[in-house]
Each structure stands twice: as C-alpha cells, then as structure tokens.
Amino acid sequence: MNLLFFQAALIVYALAAAGYLVYIVKPEQKWTAAASFWATSLGFVLHIAYFALRWTESGRIPITSFFEAANFLGMGIVFVFVLMEFRFKIPALGSFMLPLVILLMVPALVISGDIKELNPVLKSGWLGIHTSLAVLGDSAFAFACIISIMYLIQERQLKSKHLGAIFHRLPSLDIMDTLGYKALTLGWPLFTLGMLTGSIWANSAWGTYWSWDPKETWSLITWVIYLALLHLRTIGWRGRKMAFLSILGFAFVLISFFVVSRVQVGKHSF
Amino acid sequence: MGIVVVGLSHKSAPIEVREKLNFPEATLPEALKKLMSYEGVRESLIVSTCNRVEIYASVQDTNAGIDRIKQFISDYHGLSREDLERSLYVYPDAQGVRHTFRVASSLDSMVLGEAQILGQLKDAFDISLKTKTTSTIMNKLIKKAISVAKRVRTETRLAEGAVSISTAAVELAKKIFGELEGKNVMLLGAGEMAELAAQHLLGNGVKNIMVANRTFERAEELATEFKGDAIRFEHFPDAMVMVDILICATGAPNYVVKRDMVTRVLKERRNKPIFMIDISNPRNIDPEVDKVDNVYLYDIDDLQSKVDVNAEGRSKEAEKAEELIALEVETYLQWERALDAVPTIVDLREKVEDIRKRELDKTLGSLSGMNEDQKRAVDIMSQSIVNKLLHAPLVVLKQAASSTDTTDNTLAVARRLFNLDKELKRPGHDRAPEQEAPAALEKGSEAKCRE
Numbered sequence: 001m002n003l004l005f006f007q008a009a010l011i012v013y014a015l016a017a018a019g020y021l022v023y024i025v026k027p028e029q030k031w032t033a034a035a036s037f038w039a040t041s042l043g044f045v046l047h048i049a050y051f052a053l054r055w056t057e058s059g060r061i062p063i064t065s066f067f068e069a070a071n072f073l074g075m076g077i078v079f080v081f082v083l084m085e086f087r088f089k090i091p092a093l094g095s096f097m098l099p100l101v102i103l104l105m106v107p108a109l110v111i112s113g114d115i116k117e118l119n120p121v122l123k124s125g126w127l128g129i130h131t132s133l134a135v136l137g138d139s140a141f142a143f144a145c146i147i148s149i150m151y152l153i154q155e156r157q158l159k160s161k162h163l164g165a166i167f168h169r170l171p172s173l174d175i176m177d178t179l180g181y182k183a184l185t186l187g188w189p190l191f192t193l194g195m196l197t198g199s200i201w202a203n204s205a206w207g208t209y210w211s212w213d214p215k216e217t218w219s220l221i222t223w224v225i226y227l228a229l230l231h232l233r234t235i236g237w238r239g240r241k242m243a244f245l246s247i248l249g250f251a252f253v254l255i256s257f258f259v260v261s262r263v264q265v266g267k268h269s270f
Numbered sequence: 271m272g273i274v275v276v277g278l279s280h281k282s283a284p285i286e287v288r289e290k291l292n293f294p295e296a297t298l299p300e301a302l303k304k305l306m307s308y309e310g311v312r313e314s315l316i317v318s319t320c321n322r323v324e325i326y327a328s329v330q331d332t333n334a335g336i337d338r339i340k341q342f343i344s345d346y347h348g349l350s351r352e353d354l355e356r357s358l359y360v361y362p363d364a365q366g367v368r369h370t371f372r373v374a375s376s377l378d379s380m381v382l383g384e385a386q387i388l389g390q391l392k393d394a395f396d397i398s399l400k401t402k403t404t405s406t407i408m409n410k411l412i413k414k415a416i417s418v419a420k421r422v423r424t425e426t427r428l429a430e431g432a433v434s435i436s437t438a439a440v441e442l443a444k445k446i447f448g449e450l451e452g453k454n455v456m457l458l459g460a461g462e463m464a465e466l467a468a469q470h471l472l473g474n475g476v477k478n479i480m481v482a483n484r485t486f487e488r489a490e491e492l493a494t495e496f497k498g499d500a501i502r503f504e505h506f507p508d509a510m511v512m513v514d515i516l517i518c519a520t521g522a523p524n525y526v527v528k529r530d531m532v533t534r535v536l537k538e539r540r541n542k543p544i545f546m547i548d549i550s551n552p553r554n555i556d557p558e559v560d561k562v563d564n565v566y567l568y569d570i571d572d573l574q575s576k577v578d579v580n581a582e583g584r585s586k587e588a589e590k591a592e593e594l595i596a597l598e599v600e601t602y603l604q605w606e607r608a609l610d611a612v613p614t615i616v617d618l619r620e621k622v623e624d625i626r627k628r629e630l631d632k633t634l635g636s637l638s639g640m641n642e643d644q645k646r647a648v649d650i651m652s653q654s655i656v657n658k659l660l661h662a663p664l665v666v667l668k669q670a671a672s673s674t675d676t677t678d679n680t681l682a683v684a685r686r687l688f689n690l691d692k693e694l695k696r697p698g699h700d701r702a703p704e705q706e707a708p709a710a711l712e713k714g715s716e717a718k719c720r721e
Contacts, residue, residue, distance in 0.1 A: 161572050172448035236540030239564045
C-alpha cells in the first residue's frame with residue numbers, strides 16, 4: 001500500500017501545527033492562524049483521499065489494524081477540529097489539537113501499514129458502524145481533553161495574574177468549559193452506541209454479547225468515568241475539577257487504545 | 271467682552287450642594303434661554319454632571335457678567351447668594367480659557383485622564399448649539415477645548431492610566447465569561463474608579479447592575495443612573511448568588527467580603543465563576559477569597575500592574591498636559607484678541623470718518639465762494655489730519671492684537687477712550703426673569719454622575 005497520501009497529509013499537518021504554535025507565541029503574526037487553517041483543511045483532504053484509496057484497495061473499511069485505527073482516530077480529531085474552528089473560530093485549538101494528531105499518526109507510521117487479511121467471522125456491516133462510533137466518541141473525548149488542558153492553562157494565567165501572550169490567544173474560560181462539556185455530552189452517547197453495536201456484533205460473530213475481553217473491560221471503565229463526569233457536572237462541578245477529570249478520562253481512552261489493544265490478548269488485539 | 275466660567279465641582283463643594291445646583295439635561299435649553307435674558311450675557315453653555323455644575327459664558331463686561339451669572343444661579347435654584355458664594359468659583363478671561371481646556375482634558379476630574387467629561391462637554395455644547403445660545407466666541411472656545419483635549423490624549427499618556435484599569439477589568443471579564451451580555455454586575459459601595467469600571471462594563475454589553483451601599487439613598491441614586499437595582503447593604507451576601515462580576519469599593523476599614531461567605535455563595539450558584547474587582551483602599555475583599563475555586567479576585571494593584579504608567583509617571587504626564595494647555599491658551603487668546611482688535615480698528619475708523627465727514631460738510635456748507643480745487647484741498651487736509659492722528663493708536667492696537675501679555679487691556683482702553691461701545695449696547699434685557707426653580711429641582715436625581 002502506497003503511503004504517499006498518508007505522508008503528505010502528515011507533513012501538511014506538521015506545517016499547520018508549526019504555524020499554530022507560532023501563532024500562539026507570536027501574537028503579531030496574525031496570518032499564521034489563517035494559513036494553518038488552510039493547511040489543516042488541505043491535510044484533511046489528503047487524509048480522506050488516503051482513507052478512500054485504502055478502503056478500495058482492501059475492499060473493507062480500513063479500521064481493523066492498529067495502524068488503521070490510529071489513522072482513523074487522527075482523522076476523527078482533525079474532523080472535530082475543522083468543525084469547531086469553522087464554528088467557533090478559536091485558532092488556539094489548533095496549537096493543541098494538531099500536535100495530538102501528529103502524536104497519533106507518527107507511531108502509526110512506525111508500525112506496519114500493511115493491509116492484513118481480516119478474520120472472515122468479523123466481516124460484517126457492524127465492523128464499520130461499531131468502529132466509526134467508537135472512534136468518533138474517542139475524538140470527542142480527545143477534543144474535551146485538549147480544551148480542558150487549554151482551560152487549565154488559562155485558569156492558571158488568570159489566578160496567578162501573570163498574563164502572558166498565550167492569555168490573549170486562548171478563548172474565555174466560559175466557552176472552553178461549555179465546549180468541553182458539550183464534547184462530553186456528544187462523546188458519551190457515541191461511545192455508548194459504539195459499545196452497544198460492538199456487543200451486538202460480538203453476539204452475531206461469537207454468540208455472546210459480552211466476554212470481559214480486556215478492551216471491553218477498559219472501555220467499560222472509561223464509560224463509567226465519563227458517566228460519572230456527566231453526573232458531577234449536573235450537581236455543579238465545573239471549571240478546574242471538571243477539566244482534570246476530563247483529562248483523566250482521556251488518559252483511559254489512550255491507555256485502552258495504545259496499551260490494552262496491543263499488549264493484552266483479546267478479540268480487539270491488532 | 272470676555273469669557274467667564276462660574277461654577278462648582280467636586281473640588282469646591284460636597285455632593286449635597288452639587289445636587290442642589292444640578293441642571294437636568296431636559297431642562298437645559300430652557301435654563302439657557304433664561305440665562306441669556308440676563309443683561310450682558312452674550313453666549314452661554316451649561317455643563318452639569320454630578321461632579322460639576324459650570325456655566326461658561328461670554329459676557330459684555332467681565333465683572334458685571336460674573337455677577338449676573340451668579341444671580342441667575344441663585345434665581346434659578348432658589349438659593350441665597352450667600353450660600354452660593356461659598357461653593358462657587360469664578361474664572362475670568364484667560365483663567366476661564368485655561369479652566370475650560372483643563373476640564374475638557376480631564377485634568378480637573380476626580381480620576382485624572384478619564385474621557386467621560388469630554389463627551390459631557392460635547393453634549394452640553396450640542397444643546398447650546400441647538401438652543402442657539404453660543405456664537406463666535408463660545409464656538410471657538412469649545413471647539414478649541416475639544417481639540418486641546420484630543421491633543422492631550424494623543425500627546426501625553428495621561429488617559430492611559432484611567433482607561434486601562436477599566437479596560438483591563440473588561441478584558442479580564444471577557445476572558446472569564448466570554449460575552450458579557452446577560453451578566454450580572456454588583457457595585458458594592460461607590461467611588462469614581464468603581465463607577466468608571468461599571469460604566470465600561472455597561473458599554474460592553476452588561477445589562478444588569480445591582481448597587482449596594484451603606485447609605486441606601488446613594489445606592490438608589492446610582493442604580494437610577496445605571497438603570498439597575500438598589501439593594502440594602504446588609505442583603506448583599508444573599509444577592510451575591512446572582513452576581514457574576516463584583517466591583518467592591520466600600521471604603522470600609524476591614525474586609526467586607528470574606529472567604530466563608532464566598533465559599534457558600536459559590537456552592538449556591540453551582541460554582542459558576544465570579545470575577546471580583548476590589549478597588550477599595552484598604553482592601554474590602556479578603557485576599558483569601560482568591561483561593562476559592564472559580565473565583566478570580568483582582569485588586570487595584572493587580573489591575574494597575576497591567577498599566578505601565580505608574581503614579582509618578584502620571585503626574586509627569588499631567589505636567590506635560592498642563593504645559594500643552596498653557597500654550598493652547600495663548601494661541602486661543604491671540605485669536606480672541608485679534609477678533610477684538612479688528613472690530614475695534616474698524617469701529618474707530620468708521621467713527622472718525624463719520625465725524626470728519628460731518629464736520630467737513632458743515633464747514634463747506636457755511637463757506638461760500640470756494641472753487642472745487644479749494645474744496646478738495648480742505649477735504650484732503652482733514653483726511654491727513656485724521657490719518658496722522660490715528661496712525662499711532664492704530665499701530666498700538668495692531669500690536670496689542672498680537673501681544674501675548676494677558677494683562678494687556680489696550681483694546682478695552684481704546685474702546686473707552688473713543689467711546690466705541692456706546693452704540694453696541696443691547697436694549698431691553700434689564701429685568702431679571704421670574705423664578706421657576708422648584709420644578710427643575712425635582713428632577714435632581716437625573717444627575718449624570720459619570721465623569
């Protein structure tokens with residue numbers, strides 16, 4: 001499989017990330033934000049092109065190997081970012097989200113990108129639905145985590161009263177708190193649906209809905225954490241505490257994604 | 271003919287007196303018309319804010335003019351002259367010009383460098399223009415004052431201090447709340463800086479202001495001004511549950527807002543953030559409060575640290591502004607003197623020519639048997655006598671027109687020596703108008719305390 005489009009997308013993302021980082025430290029360079037947004041959009045198009053090519057070549061949705069999953073999660077995050085930037089115009093998001101995308105895509109590069117034969121038992125329409133929902137849920141959680149980090153930085157600036165250049169670049173606490181919460185209210189149902197469809201798929205493939213596979217267990221923990229977060233929010237938790245919890249939740253997502261899938265043996269190991 | 275400023279301000283009179291002499295905006299045209307009916311008042315403008323009530327006028331005779339204006343204030347507000355004299359100040363001529371420029375440039379304000387007063391002066395000028403109570407001199411004076419204020423603004427950094435503290439507060443609020451629309455502000459206590467900050471917040475979309483003050487009347491007064499609600503001081507901790515931005519300036523000697531109070535409030539408002547600005551000295555909000563989550567407490571020093579012009583720097587800026595104003599007063603006075611000199615010279619010429627012609631006609635009429643050449647010779651002789659006689663006075667008048675000596679009264683002397691003002695007196699303004707003060711006083715609460 002030719003990695004040309006993948007590499008091109010990665011390079012363009014790297015340029016965009018660099019542009020966004022310049023934007024956040026050098027406030028006078030206003031054009032960097034606009035240029036970076038265009039670069040990100042271009043990268044996204046290349047990324048989709050790569051995804052489509054891979055889909056045609058393998059004859060199934062390319063989301064079954066670790067490489068493909070990381071690639072898909074990266075795409076999901078860029079998608080969420082482009083959407084958010086388009087809607088809310090917060091270029092500082094790019095300074096945090098694109099590095100995360102690169103962090104996801106570079107390890108994918110190291111790992112084999114070869115197309116593997118899929119276990120015939122898994123060939124089902126549920127594959128695409130289950131994985132898409134799970135990855136979209138993860139993307140929303142990634143967004144919530146990033147915006148929580150930004151929130152904590154801004155909160156620190158305001159509390160310490162030392163207002164640096166980044167203070168002017170980051171949006172208001174209110175919008176970050178709200179967006180972070182919205183991302184959770186969107187991510188959690190998607191994640192839940194991902195688990196449900198996975199369960200249905202498991203039943204059709206192996207005849208059991210739930211088998212305490214390590215990934216299933218971790219996902220359940222992650223699911224409970226985010227459920228707890230949503231509950232705490234309704235009883236008045238917000239701001240700093242919520243931001244910390246949101247970051248913690250995403251740590252579980254990452255562990256589940258990078259560690260559990262690879263290290264432990266189970267149905268989800270790639 | 272000259273400029274006089276008669277009035278009172280936060281420097282000369284307490285608020286209780288200033289309130290009594292207030293001219294609500296709606297009554298200004300009528301008040302101006304009344305003032306114009308006093309003898310010798312040629313042009314007039316009234317500035318009425320809660321920090322100052324001032325009458326700017328150009329009058330025929332300075333001393334008489336001052337007396338008439340004082341009489342007007344006394345008549346209009348139904349106060350005795352004695353009571354009035356204690357709080358009033360008077361700036362005649364050059365001093366009046368200087369005072370006008372200083373007021374416009376906010377050098378006479380409580381908060382040095384704040385911009386509100388310039389807007390208020392412009393508003394007052396607009397009203398006078400509409401009522402047609404100003405003309406050449408006042409128009410020039412006020413326009414000049416506005417341009418001087420702009421020069422002071424751009425050429426000194428005087429305004430930065432005042433503006434940036436409020437601006438910093440607004441900027442911080444925006445970084446906490448995003449848009450300020452729909453946010454609730456509470457003003458705890460009163461004071462120039464606090465009001466200024468509240469004013470800036472209002473200008474940035476805040477709609478709802480609550481005012482709590484130890485004297486409830488003052489709270490009501492401020493609430494009316496900001497179109498907000500007054501609350502009793504002892505109720506403020508309960509009301510704080512709804513407050514997003516708290517501006518504190520009570521002048522109390524101890525902490526009024528304490529940590530446990532804030533912790534309780536935060537719990538009740540489900541941790542929705544509160545931005546607290548403590549402008550009081552000594553501080554009224556316990557610094558411990560800042561340790562509560564979702565509370566952002568800034569005192570005046572925190573805000574000021576964002577402003578690099580320190581107190582020392584600001585007084586230097588004020589000095590610069592004063593120098594600039596002194597120069598501008600000179601250019602203005604030159605203009606005024608030239609304005610005075612030109613009609614004086616014209617008047618003098620006309621008057622002398624008039625006398626010459628009359629006397630010539632008389633003489634020629636009584637002499638018979640003169641031929642045309644002889645008649646022309648007599649005419650020329652009279653002309654050259656007049657010219658020779660006028661030469662020295664005209665030279666002196668022209669010099670006086672461009673002189674920088676403010677005590678130079680050559681023009682006035684010339685007008686008196688040649689009796690030039692007699693025909694200029696306007697008839698029919700001798701009687702003082704009826705008193706109609708009480709109606710105006712009732713509207714006193716509309717005082718604009720924004721300066």
